Amino acid sequence: MPLRLDVVTIFPDYLAPLELSLLGRARREGLLEVHVHDLRDWTHDRHRTVDDTPYGGGAGMVMRPEPWGEALDEICSSQPGRTPRIVVPGPGGEVFDQATASRLAEQEDWLVFACGRYEGIDERVYEEFSSRYPLSVLSLGDYVLNGGEVAVLAMTEAIARLLPGMVGNEASLAEESHTGGLLEYPVYTKPAGWRGHEVPEVLLSGHHGRIEAWRHEQRLARTEQRRPDLMERYRTISSSE
Numbered sequence: 001m002p003l004r005l006d007v008v009t010i011f012p013d014y015l016a017p018l019e020l021s022l023l024g025r026a027r028r029e030g031l032l033e034v035h036v037h038d039l040r041d042w043t044h045d046r047h048r049t050v051d052d053t054p055y056g057g058g059a060g061m062v063m064r065p066e067p068w069g070e071a072l073d074e075i076c077s078s079q080p081g082r083t084p085r086i087v088v089p090g091p092g093g094e095v096f097d098q099a100t101a102s103r104l105a106e107q108e109d110w111l112v113f114a115c116g117r118y119e120g121i122d123e124r125v126y127e128e129f130s131s132r133y134p135l136s137v138l139s140l141g142d143y144v145l146n147g148g149e150v151a152v153l154a155m156t157e158a159i160a161r162l163l164p165g166m167v168g169n170e171a172s173l174a175e176e177s178h179t180g181g182l183l184e185y186p187v188y189t190k191p192a193g194w195r196g197h198e199v200p201e202v203l204l205s206g207h208h209g210r211i212e213a214w215r216h217e218q219r220l221a222r223t224e225q226r227r228p229d230l231m232e233r234y235r236t237i238s239s240s241e
């Protein structure tokens, strides 16, 4: 069964890139099925209102619960015998990392993304739907975007490329950054000299043992310098092995 993604948003056009490149290929090859919905289709007033002022006062607007309730009721019950995981992208969620992407790619066959805008979605929508479905609030990292749409693009690309049958070269998945807990080693191609910058000798040596050792050292040095937080975790994991 292909992975089914439903995305509910007030900006369906933001999700146009889901048709392109890697994700487009996954769709064409039948590994992925994507359905984008306009939240305003579940409003009933003339202005198709999705937001209102916050109880208790404060800045900005809050997304009304009723359209979300009707949209998620309809979408989440649209596939008889199947239960989706609802994913709400937001800066207040758990951080989405490679482990999250792997888990979702492996364990889920249907994700419903609920993209909030403004100051957020009325809290009762979370109460209601987390009592009926598995629900995750997921953040890309510690910064604030205007809405969940860009996060859905990032998350779906990270998930889709892990689907069985997606990447031509399985080895390229195993070696890349964040698999194995270290950043990637630097890569080079022809020419051997370029603007006075030389490809490291060892890579021209043909000595596979030395090349592997050099690449591992490069990963350690890079991770130490750029991501000391990952280095600490790597040391803990590799010393417990």
Ligand code: 6GU
Binding pocket: 088, 089, 090, 091, 138, 139, 140, 141, 142, 143, 144, 145, 146, 147, 148, 151
């Ligand atoms: Cl998932 N949503 C929004 N609005 N901002 C974010 C984010 C998500 N992740 C980081 N910042």
